[in-house]
Amino acid sequence: MVTSVTSFSRNGVSDWLVQRFSAILLGAYFIGLFGYLVCGAGVDYAAWHALMTSVPMKIINTLVILAIAAHAWVGLWTVTTDYLTRMTFGGAATGVRLAAQALLVLLLAGYVLWGLWMIWGA
Amino acid sequence: MKVSIYRYNPETDREPYMQEYEVDTQGKDLMVLDVLALVKEQDPTLAYRRSCREGVCGSDGMNMNGKNGLACVTALSIVAPGVLEGKKALVIRPLPGLPVIRDLVVDMTMFYNQYEKVQPYLINDTPAPAIERLQSPEEREKLDGLYECILCACCSTSCPSFWWNPEKFLGPAALLQGYRFLADSRDTARDDRLSRLDDPFSLFRCRGIMNCVSVCPKGLNPTRAIGHIRDMLLERAI
Numbered sequence: 409m410v411t412s413v414t415s416f417s418r419n420g421v422s423d424w425l426v427q428r429f430s431a432i433l434l435g436a437y438f439i440g441l442f443g444y445l446v447c448g449a450g451v452d453y454a455a456w457h458a459l460m461t462s463v464p465m466k467i468i469n470t471l472v473i474l475a476i477a478a479h480a481w482v483g484l485w486t487v488t489t490d491y492l493t494r495m496t497f498g499g500a501a502t503g504v505r506l507a508a509q510a511l512l513v514l515l516l517a518g519y520v521l522w523g524l525w526m527i528w529g530a
Numbered sequence: 531m532k533v534s535i536y537r538y539n540p541e542t543d544r545e546p547y548m549q550e551y552e553v554d555t556q557g558k559d560l561m562v563l564d565v566l567a568l569v570k571e572q573d574p575t576l577a578y579r580r581s582c583r584e585g586v587c588g589s590d591g592m593n594m595n596g597k598n599g600l601a602c603v604t605a606l607s608i609v610a611p612g613v614l615e616g617k618k619a620l621v622i623r624p625l626p627g628l629p630v631i632r633d634l635v636v637d638m639t640m641f642y643n644q645y646e647k648v649q650p651y652l653i654n655d656t657p658a659p660a661i662e663r664l665q666s667p668e669e670r671e672k673l674d675g676l677y678e679c680i681l682c683a684c685c686s687t688s689c690p691s692f693w694w695n696p697e698k699f700l701g702p703a704a705l706l707q708g709y710r711f712l713a714d715s716r717d718t719a720r721d722d723r724l725s726r727l728d729d730p731f732s733l734f735r736c737r738g739i740m741n742c743v744s745v746c747p748k749g750l751n752p753t754r755a756i757g758h759i760r761d762m763l764l765e766r767a768i
């Protein structure tokens with residue numbers, strides 16, 4: 409049995425909402441970007457650079473990175489609490505699950521910081 | 531025809547095994563429960579549950595050729611087409627995911643514990659009227675497709691989320707009954723009922739795979755009921 413609830417929110421409703429809203433944001437972002445690349449014929453480095461360094465785009469990119477991290481966390485937290493349990497790991501389950509979750513948190517936090525650094529740094 | 535049955539007697543067997551039987555149905559397309567009765571004539575040690583033999587009591591839920599159902603209302607030609615012609619065997623196992631007590635008899639405690647958690651009874655703290663608490667025909671109609679559940683556990687034991695977290699995810703059967711009382715116009719505990727369901731496990735472990743819908747012998751739709759509860763929870767939260 410999964411006893412240690414390590415979900416950040418501890419609430420299924422907000423997890424569910426986070427997952428759906430982040431999915432909508434990500435879907436819209438990638439469809440929009442794809443549309444821009446397809447329609448905006450002859451996008452060159454200068455145009456791309458100008459787009460990505462504009463302040464509105466920087467804000468959107470920041471939101472997208474946070475959405476990816478939140479979406480991934482809710483999903484992976486669910487996966488770990490489904491499969492890394494006593495059924496698969498016996499008495500060691502809680503330790504294995506916490507270790508996996510800690511690794512995931514560090515990884516996601518690393519990605520977020522790295523992404524923010526790319527967007528806002530230098 | 532060939533029948534292959536899961537056997538396990540914890541007092542004598544180290545581990546479960548499949549036992550093969552040869553049964554003569556005289557070409558008749560029997561229900562699986564009738565075939566089990568024929569097997570039991572050959573081998574009285576076989577253990578399984580049954581009572582009404584007409585799909586009412588819910589005691590003979592089992593896994594037949596990979597699909598959960600009630601043995602008494604499942605015809606051979608439906609669950610294992612070709613079995614009468616000897617093209618394949620009828621394969622019977624206990625409901626998956628619950629501890630086996632013996633052969634096809636499983637321990638339903640986990641299932642009933644989850645059922646108990648949804649408080650499957652009317653709660654109304656207003657003074658009792660002299661006559662029954664009345665419902666309009668429309669209000670009563672909302673309970674259709676909910677009250678018919680016979681708690682056979684076919685749905686919950688076909689649900690992967692219930693297999694992985696049977697103590698924390700309530701499972702389709704309990705959630706369907708939870709909604710049966712949430713949808714009842716005479717019940718006044720709606721808010722309390724919802725508060726018990728908003729953690730990440732009890733309801734939100736449902737991933738909408740709809741295994742539960744595909745096996746319910748009463749043709750009920752737990753996934754839809756779960757969706758209705760989720761809507762109620764979202765409405766309450768926003």
Ligand code: SF4
Nearest residue numbers: 679680682683685746
């Ligand atoms: S919902 Fe259907 S499958 Fe599930 S316990 Fe009730 S009758 Fe059985």
Ligand code: SF4
Nearest residue numbers: 689736737739740742
């Ligand atoms: S729809 Fe939900 S309750 Fe039904 S089998 Fe799938 S995960 Fe389980």
Ligand code: FES
Nearest residue numbers: 582583587588602
């Ligand atoms: S024996 Fe009662 S439902 Fe099958």
